[in-house]
Every structure is written in structure tokens, then in C-alpha cells.
Amino acid sequence: MGTERENWSTRFGFLMAAAGSAVGLGNIWRFPYLAGANGGGAFLLIYLGFVFFIGATVMLAEFTVGRMTQKSAVGAYKSVSRNWTFAGIIGVLSAFLIMGFYPVVGGWATAYVFKSVTGLLSEPSAIPSAFGAFISDPVRPLAWMFLYMLFNIVIVIRGVGKGIETASKVLMPMLILLLFSVAGYGMTLPGAIEGFRFLFVPDFSAVTARTFLAALGQAFFSLSLGMGCMVTYGSYLAKDTKLASSAAIVTTMDTMFAITAGVAIFPALFAFGMEPTEGPGLVFVVVPQIFAQMGFIGPVLSMIFFIALMIAALTSSVSLLEVVVAYLIDEKKWPRKRAVITTSVVMLVFCTLASLSLGIWSNWTIPVLGVGFFDFFDILTDKVFLAIGGMLIAIFTGFRLKKEDLKREITNEGTVPFAIFELWYFLLKYVTPVAIGFVAFFGARAAAQPALMVFGFSFIAILALFSKKL
Numbered sequence: 408m409g410t411e412r413e414n415w416s417t418r419f420g421f422l423m424a425a426a427g428s429a430v431g432l433g434n435i436w437r438f439p440y441l442a443g444a445n446g447g448g449a450f451l452l453i454y455l456g457f458v459f460f461i462g463a464t465v466m467l468a469e470f471t472v473g474r475m476t477q478k479s480a481v482g483a484y485k486s487v488s489r490n491w492t493f494a495g496i497i498g499v500l501s502a503f504l505i506m507g508f509y510p511v512v513g514g515w516a517t518a519y520v521f522k523s524v525t526g527l528l529s530e531p532s533a534i535p536s537a538f539g540a541f542i543s544d545p546v547r548p549l550a551w552m553f554l555y556m557l558f559n560i561v562i563v564i565r566g567v568g569k570g571i572e573t574a575s576k577v578l579m580p581m582l583i584l585l586l587f588s589v590a591g592y593g594m595t596l597p598g599a600i601e602g603f604r605f606l607f608v609p610d611f612s613a614v615t616a617r618t619f620l621a622a623l624g625q626a627f628f629s630l631s632l633g634m635g636c637m638v639t640y641g642s643y644l645a646k647d648t649k650l651a652s653s654a655a656i657v658t659t660m661d662t663m664f665a666i667t668a669g670v671a672i673f674p675a676l677f678a679f680g681m682e683p684t685e686g687p688g689l690v691f692v693v694v695p696q697i698f699a700q701m702g703f704i705g706p707v708l709s710m711i712f713f714i715a716l717m718i719a720a721l722t723s724s725v726s727l728l729e730v731v732v733a734y735l736i737d738e739k740k741w742p743r744k745r746a747v748i749t750t751s752v753v754m755l756v757f758c759t760l761a762s763l764s765l766g767i768w769s770n771w772t773i774p775v776l777g778v779g780f781f782d783f784f785d786i787l788t789d790k791v792f793l794a795i796g797g798m799l800i801a802i803f804t805g806f807r808l809k810k811e812d813l814k815r816e817i818t819n820e821g822t823v824p825f826a827i828f829e830l831w832y833f834l835l836k837y838v839t840p841v842a843i844g845f846v847a848f849f850g851a852r853a854a855a856q857p858a859l860m861v862f863g864f865s866f867i868a869i870l871a872l873f874s875k876k877l
């Protein structure tokens with residue numbers, strides 16, 4: 408080993424970076440609208456089941472594989488068996504695809520920081536149409552997206568310790584403070600109890616196979632799993648960092664943030680008599696409307712909320728960018744700077760397509776698949792690639808790696824106890840693949856976009872066939 412691999416400088420720094428990756432748009436933008444559309448409490452319950460039995464299990468596997476191999480997504484698989492290279496490649500592709508829409512929404516959040524205090528809230532009834540007009544504009548959202556992407560580039564170019572870790576150590580505590588103050592305020596509103604009931608009391612009448620796939624996809628998306636992101640972050644870990652407790656902490660923090668986002672939104676939403684089923688526009692349409700009814704403190708709270716959203720998004724998208732960058736550095740021996748710039752340019756092209764697919768191209772869909780670019784990137788990763796990626800890492804770790812090696816890595820050569828190793832191993836090897844198989848199969852059969860599902864699964868199968876050549 409000639410060149411020294413970059414490392415996190417402290418465990419706290421690593422935890423902030425990993426939690427920063429996990430906590431993002433998935434928690435604050437997507438979780439509330441999914442819960443809203445899927446019946447609230449019932450969705451939360453199914454989601455929590457997936458997070459703690461499958462998500463936490465897979466996260467520990469990803470950290471372990473990353474630190475054991477000292478390699479990022481593709482290299483980790485490839486160094487063990489070339490038959491598995493495809494699984495890493497799917498991860499890198501997923502990073503491109505997620506970054507094909509994530510910065511679009513990150514750009515909206517950035518824009519809304521400013522819009523909050525420049526008159527958006529003065530006309531509450533116009534807020535929904537203002538959102539529609541903004542995201543379908545051919546120029547303005549692109550400009551904000553570029554700005555947002557620029558923040559990412561600046562952080563990732565500086566590297567793992569100086570860039571990602573330093574930024575996360577500052578931004579994550581800020582995020583906690585901001586989001587908790589908004590949630591705290593929402594709880595005090597009269598009528599808030601209705602929102603709590605919606606979020607926490609399960610109503611199973613709205614649950615179908617689709618709900619399960621949505622909850623599973625959301626669990627993977629929210630925890631940054633199933634595409635080698637946590638493998639990559641794990642590869643920068645020092646040998647004495649405790650893996651199992653790190654996975655537990657990151658999983659718990661991520662869950663806390665999703666619930667806090669729900670508490671920031673639903674009680675206020677019900678207090679002001681609005682509907683939870685708004686869809687992807689939920690935080691951009693409902694939240695400003697809520698704040699608009701709060702008098703002069705409204706714009707300030709709204710600005711705080713969207714700064715929090717932007718920060719959360721930023722510490723996540725840098726991790727997605729890093730997956731590709733680490734691949735190019737590790738496997739293609741590119742210098743970091745070149746890797747960051749090239750990757751970002753490609754991502755910006757994807758994002759431009761995604762953004763325009765919500766506006767001037769909104770009537771056009773990809774032939775056969777029947778969805779626009781934004782939905783293509785979003786649905787393909789969330790409903791197919793991440794779940795299958797999670798299944799693959801579980802099978803790979805459970806069946807391809809040696810049990811003793813895993814145990815040695817997780818217990819830091821036997822120096823830290825991991826009492827539930829056997830349980831974890833069983834969950835990983837048998838429960839996770841079977842559960843994902845079931846949910847993916849029945850969920851895809853019931854999916855609203857069958858052609859896209861078939862496309863996704865076939866794509867993975869073809870890559871698998873050619874794995875040795877990748």
C-alpha cells in the first residue's frame with residue numbers, strides 16, 4: 408500500500424458525515440409527503456420496521472465491507488470477486504441518477520430561503536401557484552440548481568477530512584437546532600393534536616403492496632443505503648472506530664429527523680386546516696402557507712426551515728458526489744479535482760433534463776417507459792436500484808465473505824463486544840434478501856409504472872451477465 412488512504416480525523420466527524428449523508432431531502436422533503444399520501448401512522452410503522460430490521464443491518468454490513476476492503480463502491484466488490492463488479496457499478500450509476508434530480512430539489516430549497524423573506528408569504532393564497540410557476544420556469548430553477556451544485560463542488564474538492572467532515576461538523580448541529588425550533592413551534596399551535604394523531608395512530612385501510620415498496624425504498628433512500636455510499640464512507644474509517652454502535656447511532660439519528668420533520672409539518676398543517684396528500688410539493692407549498700399565517704415571525708421561521716432543508720440536502724448530496732469521485736480516484740486513478748469537476752458536469756446535465764421535465768417538457772415522456780426524466784431518475788433508483796442494491800450487498804456479505812472475517816472486523820479484532828452478532832448475521836444473510844425479494848416482487852407488480860420496473864430489473868440482470876467484463 409503505497410499511498411495513504413484519506414481518513415476521517417475523528418469519530419465525531421465521521422458520525423456527523425454519515426448522519427449528514429443519511430439525513431437529507433429524504434427526511435424532510437420526501438418522508439412527510441410519502442407518509443401523507445400513504446395514510447400517516449401506518450406508513451410510519453411499516454417504515455420503522457424496515458429501518459430497524461433491514462436498514463440498520465445493511466448499514467452495518469456496508470460500513471464493515473468498506474473498512475475491511477479499504478475500497479469504495481466498485482472496488483470493494485471487485486477485490487473479492489469480479490462476478491460482483493456489476494453490483495458496485497449499479498451503485499455508481501445510482502449515484503448519477505439520484506444526483507440527476509436531488510440538486511433540482513436542493514436548488515428549490517436554496518431559492519426558498521430567499522423567497523421566504525422577499526414577499527412569497529405576503530399572499531398565502533398565491534403560494535401554490537407560485538411554486539408551480541417557479542419549478543416549471545425554464546431558467547430560474549436551473550440557476551438555483553447551479554448555485555446549489557457549486558456548494559457541493561467546493562466541499563467535495565477539498566477532500567474527505569477537510570471538505571466533507573469539516574462541513575458536516577458545522578452544518579449538522581446547525582440543522583438539529585433549526586429543525587427542532589420549527590418543530591417545537593408547530594407543537595404549540597392549537598389543533599396540533601390532529602397532526603399527531605395522523606402521524607402516530609396507524610390506519611391500515613390505505614395499506615397495499617405499493618405501500619410496502621414505498622416504505623422499503625424510502626428506508627434505503629433515507630439511510631443512504633443500497634448503492635455503496637456507506638461502503639465508501641466506511642472505507643475512510645480508522646481501524647479502532649466502533650462499527651456497530653456507529654450504525655446504530657446513524658440509523659437512530661436519521662429516524663429522529665424524519666419524525667421531527669413530520670412533527671414540524673403535520674401538526675401545523677392540521678392546525679391550519681390543510682390536506683396532507685399534497686405530494687412532492689408538500690414542503691414547498693404547505694410549509695410557506697403555514698408560516699404565512701403566523702404574522703411577522705412567519706418569514707423568519709420559513710427562512711430557518713428552508714436553510715435547514717438546504718443544509719440537510721447539502722450534506723447528503725456531497726456523499727452522493729463522493730461515491731462517484733471515490734470510484735474514479737480508486738479505480739481509474741484520477742486526481743480528485745478532475746473527478747469532481749467531470750462528475751459534476753455530467754450530473755448538471757442530468758439535472759437540467761430533470762428540471763425541464765417538470766416545465767417546458769412536462770408533456771413529453773420517455774418512450775415506452777411513460778415517465779419524464781425527473782420521475783425516471785427518482786422512481787428507478789428509489790423503487791428498483793436501491794432495494795436490489797441492498798439485497799446484493801446483503802447476499803454478498805452474508806454468502807461471499809467469511810463469517811470470522813466479518814466478526815473480526817466488527818469487533819475490532821475482538822477488542823469491542825458485539826453481543827448480537829449472530830442475530831445480525833442471520834438478519835443479513837436470510838431475512839434481508841428474502842424480505843427485499845418479496846417486497847420488490849409484489850411491489851413492482853402493483854407499481855404504477857410497470858414498464859419502468861421491468862426496465863430496471865432487466866438492466867441489472869444484463870449488467871450481472873457481463874460483470875466480468877466491467
Ligand code: TRP
Binds near residue numbers: 430431628723
Ligand atoms: N439519504 C439521503 C436523504 O435522505 C440521500 C442520499 C444520500 C442517498 N446518499 C445516498 C440515498 C445514497 C441513497 C443512497 O436525503
